[in-house]
Each structure stands twice: as structure tokens, then as C-alpha cells.
Amino acid sequence: MTRERRSKKLVQLGFESVSLKISISDIEPLRTVTPQTKKSVKYGQIVASIVEVGIIEPPVVVRKSGEGKSYQLLDGHVRIEILKERGETEVVCLIAKDDEAFTYNKRISRMATVQEHKMILTAIKNGVPEERLARALNVNISSIRNKRRLLDGICDEVVQLLQDRHVPLNTFTELKRLKPMRQIAVAENMISMNRYSMTYAKSLVAASPQHTLIKDQRKAMKGISPEQLEKMERESANLELEFKLIENEYGTDHLDLVLATGYLCRLLENARMVGHLAQFFPEILAEFQNITQTRTAQ
Missing domain, CATH: 1.10.10 (Arc Repressor Mutant, subunit A)
Incomplete structure (x- = not known):
């Protein structure tokens, strides 16, 4: 099997075959677009691009199991935020079959x-x-x-x-x-x-x-x-x-660090866990937030 055929096979396995127009209110972001990000040159370029030619790369979402027509946003937080600011209510999305946002973001960088x-x-x-x-x-x-x-x-x-x-x-x-x-x-x-x-x-x-x-x-x-x-x-x-x-030698250590950071990001998405750490272990919570800050800012 050629590399091209293998690549096409992976894409077919990774996403549903048909993209969907989804209500933005049904999409749950995994992170917040910070005010600092909104002041960046790249953010301004994306705004200008959407105004001029619309969305070229659809955001990527995954279905939330057991919650009807609800979705989690894997890729495209900036694009969705811009659409919200423009008063848009719907957007065409790719539907991923892989519900690991961390794994997906590790594989793809849309701004490269x-x-x-x-x-x-x-x-x-x-x-x-x-x-x-x-x-x-x-x-x-x-x-x-x-x-x-x-x-x-x-x-x-x-x-x-x-x-x-x-x-x-x-x-x-x-x-x-x-x-x-x-x-x-x-x-x-x-x-x-x-x-x-x-x-x-x-x-x-x-x-x-x-x-x-x-x-x-x-x-x-x-x-x-x-x-x-x-x-x-x-x-x-x-x-x-x-x-x-x-x-x-570096590869194994780096993989352990990446996996640990991904786990901490998922951990800090749990409000009860954050509340517990804030009450009893504030120093540890602060360190966890420092470790994950770089990744969540991407």
C-alpha cells in the first residue's frame, strides 16, 4: 500500500465522512481564548481572513456521548470565538471520531x-x-x-x-x-x-x-x-x-512529560478537583497551573 493510500485511510478512520453545520451554542470549547491572544497579530489576521473569504478550514469537533447533539471543540477555538463576536450562530465542522483532544492537538498544528x-x-x-x-x-x-x-x-x-x-x-x-x-x-x-x-x-x-x-x-x-x-x-x-x-534518550523523557502535562490539563478541567486543590493544596494547584499554562495558551 502506497504512502498516499495509507494517508487517505487514516483520514477516513479519523473523521466522519460528512461535515455538519452545527449551532455554535452546542459546541463546548476546551479552553478560553485569552485577551492577550485577541491582541496578537495572528488573531487580527484570522479576523481579516474570515471577514474577507469566510472559514477556509472548518473547526474540528467530537460528539459528546449521551448528550444528544452536543459537541466538544478539538481544534478552532480562535475561529469559533471570532464567529461568536461577529454574531454568527452556526458553523460547518469536521466531526472527529477520536475524542482525545490532547492526542489530536499533538498531531496537528493549524498555524504551522x-x-x-x-x-x-x-x-x-x-x-x-x-x-x-x-x-x-x-x-x-x-x-x-x-x-x-x-x-x-x-x-x-x-x-x-x-x-x-x-x-x-x-x-x-x-x-x-x-x-x-x-x-x-x-x-x-x-x-x-x-x-x-x-x-x-x-x-x-x-x-x-x-x-x-x-x-x-x-x-x-x-x-x-x-x-x-x-x-x-x-x-x-x-x-x-x-x-x-x-x-x-530524549524521546522517552519528552513523551513522559507530554503525557503528564496532558493529564494535568484534563485534571484541571474538573471543577471539583480544582476546588479541592484550592482549599487544601493551593501551592500544588499553582504549580499545576504553571505547568499547563504554556499548552493552554496555544
């Missing part, structure tokens, strides 16, 4: 660079002019065109690796200088270090062996001798090996 690229392509495919998209996202039209061509020259494996990451546009420009196998290695390196800046990507490209560069990039870099370049290549290869070794 690749996801934004796909949103723009979807809008253009649906007939939205580039000029209108630029107004909706409060950017100039050249930015829309750059984002539309974002993944030209990027191999599919790298798209999969970076699809949930916040990667600067210029970083993709650097990746395009590399052949596919080296693109994958550099992307894995950036993920291991959790660094996606253009400067970091540029340093990895500079340290790449000449045979891993695409043909028109095989030129000596200005100010760097062949000996220095060879040394950079060796050091880069050694660092990548060390990153892999560290990543193997």
Missing part, C-alpha cells in the same frame, strides 16, 4: 507554515483572487505568491517532517539548494535542535558536501577556502550523529 501554505492553495483553487487573500491576511501580494510557491523544490518527506512546525519562509529557500536526501537530513537536524531559523539552515547548507547540492549551487562560498569547507562538512556530520544519539 506548511498548513498556511495549504490553506492559501485551497483558497486559490476555490477561486479566491490573490489580491483578496493578501487583504484577508493583511500582507502584500508578493508574500502571498511566495507562500503559494513555498514547497516548490521541497521533497515530500521534508514536507511531512515540517508540516507541524513554525518554519520561516527563508528557511525553505535554503533547503531548496539541496538534493532530496540532504534536505531530509537537514530537516531532521533542525527538528532535533528545535531550531528553524534561516541563519541556522544556511549554516547547515554551507556545511553540506558538494555532491548533496543541486547543480547550480555547487560553487565555493565567498570567503571560505576548500579546506575550511571540508572541515565544516566533517563537523556537521559528527554533530548530526551526536544529535541522533541524544534524541534517542
Whole structure:
């Protein structure tokens, strides 16, 4: 079975086949959109986008068992909040079969660079002019065109690796200088270090062996001798090996931390539990809230 067929199979298993128009009053959010979030640039862009072209990506909900036509909101809290402020009463939603909001949010980040690229392509495919998209996202039209061509020259494996990451546009420009196998290695390196800046990507490209560069990039870099370049290549290869070794040990600890944080978030959704902790263990409650604050702010 091909990767594409496997992907389609997973989507069919993860969501109901038909989207539904649901009353917003029947949707229960799992978190509150804070005043700080509403002041952010990204929030303003989403508002402008909804006003200009409507909802492009439907919110994702899951049915609440035993409660008739009630739903919990898994993804799209900002979009739902904006619709409420605009006085909307209904919204078309995707219905997820997986009722674990924590697991779903761990898999998908709707605001990542690749996801934004796909949103723009979807809008253009649906007939939205580039000029209108630029107004909706409060950017100039050249930015829309750059984002539309974002993944030209990027191999599919790298798209999969970076699809949930916040990667600067210029970083993709650097990746395009590399052949596919080296693109994958550099992307894995950036993920291991959790660094996606253009400067970091540029340093990895500079340290790449000449045979891993695409043909028109095989030129000596200005100010760097062949000996220095060879040394950079060796050091880069050694660092990548060390990153892999560290990543193997880091993965288990990170998974434990993520699961614990998810459990605490679910725990603090229980009003009786929060009340008990506030009365008898206020210090512990404060620590729990500090631990979960970063995740609930996303």
C-alpha cells in the first residue's frame, strides 16, 4: 500500500465522512481564548481572513456521548470565538471520531507554515483572487505568491517532517539548494535542535558536501577556502550523529512529560478537583497551573 493510500485511510478512520453545520451554542470549547491572544497579530489576521473569504478550514469537533447533539471543540477555538463576536450562530465542522483532544492537538498544528501554505492553495483553487487573500491576511501580494510557491523544490518527506512546525519562509529557500536526501537530513537536524531559523539552515547548507547540492549551487562560498569547507562538512556530520544519539534518550523523557502535562490539563478541567486543590493544596494547584499554562495558551 502506497504512502498516499495509507494517508487517505487514516483520514477516513479519523473523521466522519460528512461535515455538519452545527449551532455554535452546542459546541463546548476546551479552553478560553485569552485577551492577550485577541491582541496578537495572528488573531487580527484570522479576523481579516474570515471577514474577507469566510472559514477556509472548518473547526474540528467530537460528539459528546449521551448528550444528544452536543459537541466538544478539538481544534478552532480562535475561529469559533471570532464567529461568536461577529454574531454568527452556526458553523460547518469536521466531526472527529477520536475524542482525545490532547492526542489530536499533538498531531496537528493549524498555524504551522506548511498548513498556511495549504490553506492559501485551497483558497486559490476555490477561486479566491490573490489580491483578496493578501487583504484577508493583511500582507502584500508578493508574500502571498511566495507562500503559494513555498514547497516548490521541497521533497515530500521534508514536507511531512515540517508540516507541524513554525518554519520561516527563508528557511525553505535554503533547503531548496539541496538534493532530496540532504534536505531530509537537514530537516531532521533542525527538528532535533528545535531550531528553524534561516541563519541556522544556511549554516547547515554551507556545511553540506558538494555532491548533496543541486547543480547550480555547487560553487565555493565567498570567503571560505576548500579546506575550511571540508572541515565544516566533517563537523556537521559528527554533530548530526551526536544529535541522533541524544534524541534517542530524549524521546522517552519528552513523551513522559507530554503525557503528564496532558493529564494535568484534563485534571484541571474538573471543577471539583480544582476546588479541592484550592482549599487544601493551593501551592500544588499553582504549580499545576504553571505547568499547563504554556499548552493552554496555544
